[in-house]
Amino acid sequence: MPELVGNLLVAQSGGPTAVINASVAGVVLEAGKHECIEEIYGGLNGILGILNEDLIDLNDEKAKTIEGLKYTPAAALGTCRYKIDFTKKPENAARDMDRLFEVFQAHNIRFFFYIGGNDSQDTANKIHHEAIKRGYEMCVIGVPKTIDNDLPHTDHCPGFGSVVKYNAATVMEIALDVGAMATDDGACCLVEVMGRGAGWIAAGTVVAHRTEDDAPHIILVPEIALEEEAFLERVRATVERLKYCVVVVGEGVKNKQGEEIAADKSNLDAFGHPVLSGAADNLGKLITKKLGLKTRTVKLGYAQRAAGHYASSVDVQEAASCGAAAVRAAASGQSGFMVKIVRESDSPYRSSTELHPLGEIANVEHLIPRDWFTEDGFLPNEKFKDYIKPLIEGEVKVPTENGLPKYVVLERSPVEKKLAPRS
Amino acid sequence: MPELVGNLLVAQSGGPTAVINASVAGVVLEAGKHECIEEIYGGLNGILGILNEDLIDLNDEKAKTIEGLKYTPAAALGTCRYKIDFTKKPENAARDMDRLFEVFQAHNIRFFFYIGGNDSQDTANKIHHEAIKRGYEMCVIGVPKTIDNDLPHTDHCPGFGSVVKYNAATVMEIALDVGAMATDDGACCLVEVMGRGAGWIAAGTVVAHRTEDDAPHIILVPEIALEEEAFLERVRATVERLKYCVVVVGEGVKNKQGEEIAADKSNLDAFGHPVLSGAADNLGKLITKKLGLKTRTVKLGYAQRAAGHYASSVDVQEAASCGAAAVRAAASGQSGFMVKIVRESDSPYRSSTELHPLGEIANVEHLIPRDWFTEDGFLPNEKFKDYIKPLIEGEVKVPTENGLPKYVVLERSPVEKKLAPRS
Numbered sequence: 092m093p094e095l096v097g098n099l100l101v102a103q104s105g106g107p108t109a110v111i112n113a114s115v116a117g118v119v120l121e122a123g124k125h126e127c128i129e130e131i132y133g134g135l136n137g138i139l140g141i142l143n144e145d146l147i148d149l150n151d152e153k154a155k156t157i158e159g160l161k162y163t164p165a166a167a168l169g170t171c172r173y174k175i176d177f178t179k180k181p182e183n184a185a186r187d188m189d190r191l192f193e194v195f196q197a198h199n200i201r202f203f204f205y206i207g208g209n210d211s212q213d214t215a216n217k218i219h220h221e222a223i224k225r226g227y228e229m230c231v232i233g234v235p236k237t238i239d240n241d242l243p244h245t246d247h248c249p250g251f252g253s254v255v256k257y258n259a260a261t262v263m264e265i266a267l268d269v270g271a272m273a274t275d276d277g278a279c280c281l282v283e284v285m286g287r288g289a290g291w292i293a294a295g296t297v298v299a300h301r302t303e304d305d306a307p308h309i310i311l312v313p314e315i316a317l318e319e320e321a322f323l324e325r326v327r328a329t330v331e332r333l334k335y336c337v338v339v340v341g342e343g344v345k346n347k348q349g350e351e352i353a354a355d356k357s358n359l360d361a362f363g364h365p366v367l368s369g370a371a372d373n374l375g376k377l378i379t380k381k382l383g384l385k386t387r388t389v390k391l392g393y394a395q396r397a398a399g400h401y402a403s404s405v406d407v408q409e410a411a412s413c414g415a416a417a418v419r420a421a422a423s424g425q426s427g428f429m430v431k432i433v434r435e436s437d438s439p440y441r442s443s444t445e446l447h448p449l450g451e452i453a454n455v456e457h458l459i460p461r462d463w464f465t466e467d468g469f470l471p472n473e474k475f476k477d478y479i480k481p482l483i484e485g486e487v488k489v490p491t492e493n494g495l496p497k498y499v500v501l502e503r504s505p506v507e508k509k510l511a512p513r514s
Numbered sequence: 515m516p517e518l519v520g521n522l523l524v525a526q527s528g529g530p531t532a533v534i535n536a537s538v539a540g541v542v543l544e545a546g547k548h549e550c551i552e553e554i555y556g557g558l559n560g561i562l563g564i565l566n567e568d569l570i571d572l573n574d575e576k577a578k579t580i581e582g583l584k585y586t587p588a589a590a591l592g593t594c595r596y597k598i599d600f601t602k603k604p605e606n607a608a609r610d611m612d613r614l615f616e617v618f619q620a621h622n623i624r625f626f627f628y629i630g631g632n633d634s635q636d637t638a639n640k641i642h643h644e645a646i647k648r649g650y651e652m653c654v655i656g657v658p659k660t661i662d663n664d665l666p667h668t669d670h671c672p673g674f675g676s677v678v679k680y681n682a683a684t685v686m687e688i689a690l691d692v693g694a695m696a697t698d699d700g701a702c703c704l705v706e707v708m709g710r711g712a713g714w715i716a717a718g719t720v721v722a723h724r725t726e727d728d729a730p731h732i733i734l735v736p737e738i739a740l741e742e743e744a745f746l747e748r749v750r751a752t753v754e755r756l757k758y759c760v761v762v763v764g765e766g767v768k769n770k771q772g773e774e775i776a777a778d779k780s781n782l783d784a785f786g787h788p789v790l791s792g793a794a795d796n797l798g799k800l801i802t803k804k805l806g807l808k809t810r811t812v813k814l815g816y817a818q819r820a821a822g823h824y825a826s827s828v829d830v831q832e833a834a835s836c837g838a839a840a841v842r843a844a845a846s847g848q849s850g851f852m853v854k855i856v857r858e859s860d861s862p863y864r865s866s867t868e869l870h871p872l873g874e875i876a877n878v879e880h881l882i883p884r885d886w887f888t889e890d891g892f893l894p895n896e897k898f899k900d901y902i903k904p905l906i907e908g909e910v911k912v913p914t915e916n917g918l919p920k921y922v923v924l925e926r927s928p929v930e931k932k933l934a935p936r937s
Binding site: 103106107136139163164165166167168169170171172173256259260261263264265267268269270271272273274280282298299369372387388389390391392393394396397398399400401403480483484485486491493494495496498 | 526529530559562586587588589590591592593594595596679682683684686687688690691692693694695696697703705721722792795810811812813814815816817819820821822823824826903906907908909914916917918919921
């Protein structure tokens, strides 16, 4: 087949991370090296913006801005949680697909990159198959992104190392604070972190636990059902020994009945999952009630995934590499794959990228292996520590202005629309 | 009177900050320059440790450790919220005072420095007067410390600039995240920050609001009663305009009846104040109910006051200067004063230190002037901005090890006890 020539479209999807923009930078910088790629477009707000033909010309951005994307958190192109759902809404999904391919065709998009997590890789996979079905020549490559680190087949996901680095530093600082305040009454601080189905983010904070006395003293993850009695005993014993206890709580932690400790069933997100809040608050109340201990909670929420000021430079580099690898793959005619990270060695740490079929990625949730946790289920063990350590290495130099981080904002020069507005 | 010669004792009290250890470094480094000061002791856990004769020898610490205190958050000597309360518990208070002076005398303490906020300055004042009453020659100087910035007479308090710098950077990052996710349904994120009586911390995040569209879009402080209708309308209008809204909520925000929106009257702290939690959660629920908007909350809690990794270098320098100024004052025979910061000029920013009588500091709460806020009460105005801007300037270089901040820990070489244990 003759080499495919045409325009590139990259879009971001799902929850932002500290390094998802680094992947865009990787795509743009690599794209410049390939003659088969003509225009470099960005789609605003993921699939949603593409449906609306909201494309911007990334070639119009200053080189400095593209470089600045490497340290700018959140999604510079905007993102969405919109899903093309052939199961629940087949008619809408079919209409959306028609519209997407009208947009692709109108702008001669031949290289499409979707940066996102499980749901987004599913979308990329559907678009890949649809392109084949329609006989529309286009190379579709997924770029992994998720703080949750729950994509299968890749050693880890861009975004994960940075959230762990920030959270672990935060837990370390909180522990200094709580420890300094700890007098005879004792104190317990619960830090709630993200992670609904998988506990990678919570477990990752174990990097701060370098000696037995270091926080976090307990880490609760959704994969391991909470044994209330054993948990309370562990808190009690820790406070007896150190006069304080720091617990990291993954937001999706469940009880023995499999119910989320913080699920709010009256509040559903766009995918129909219940919004979680308050796992740490609920456990804090339990500790106060059963042990008579003063508790405080911290809920890092969006702060943790947006903390560009304390991102991991390993993570930033890998995110950019994944973007670049995606472009190389597409430019060589490959489609229907996600870029994955392969760990070459732990020490010194080295990784490379490979491709993996999208069909084996989409909607599969990668959980923490049970044997990466201690038997009692309260702390990740050495296997986990060996895995996580290299991923938080290196600091990113974020320029500052008037004492605050100076992040870049895209000019967003619009690509002229060629279609009637979406009906 | 002949020059006083003897030993120095420094202790830390109340909630830790990112720079309270810098004040200890300032004390220790300055003390080395004065011949009248013989031993340099630290009291563990504030007054509580002194009552227990838990003193450590700060001369035994490595010079590098003392230098490292400048970037190490939380209270390296430990702290307490113990109060010598002559009103509620006169007998205990009298017994405590006797014991304190036994300890001072046993260790020939002639220079006493207490680093803390309102309650701690009150304690320092009581000790100063007690020394006079007892004819015990000792110079007592208070060193200001509080993230709350609510001490009177000083331009601002060490600890305040750093919490604002970290919170403002965090709000800026959260806003990038929420803004990137904002599609047509709109979204509102509420960030709860510390500040029970005074709203300085919440108000400080206005440094991130450089254009009309920048977050925070609304800042709620305890000083200004929340007008529910006007607040909801402001959120609605902001979401209509930008598709998202970021609200910074001071934990102590009150309704028109003067009731704290988050007060938990069943949970009191050591001083009998109700523990606050959930102002942002409560307002989030209100917004969802009245405006049908999706809301998310972030509760930074202890993370904000312990965030040494993003401290203000102006703040660190001033905290150290206050410690040094306290030693100079005491060494020259002065007692019964707190060091205060005097602003010499805004641009370029310059400050100096002076002394202020402790009696005029203790238990007085300095609130934000009403005319430093816009008329509608939803954002601080230019007067506030001019005040806050210089205080967040400069980044502190924290060394790292394996990807995490490398903070120092004191050796805590104990001073031999000379008294029987406290009864």
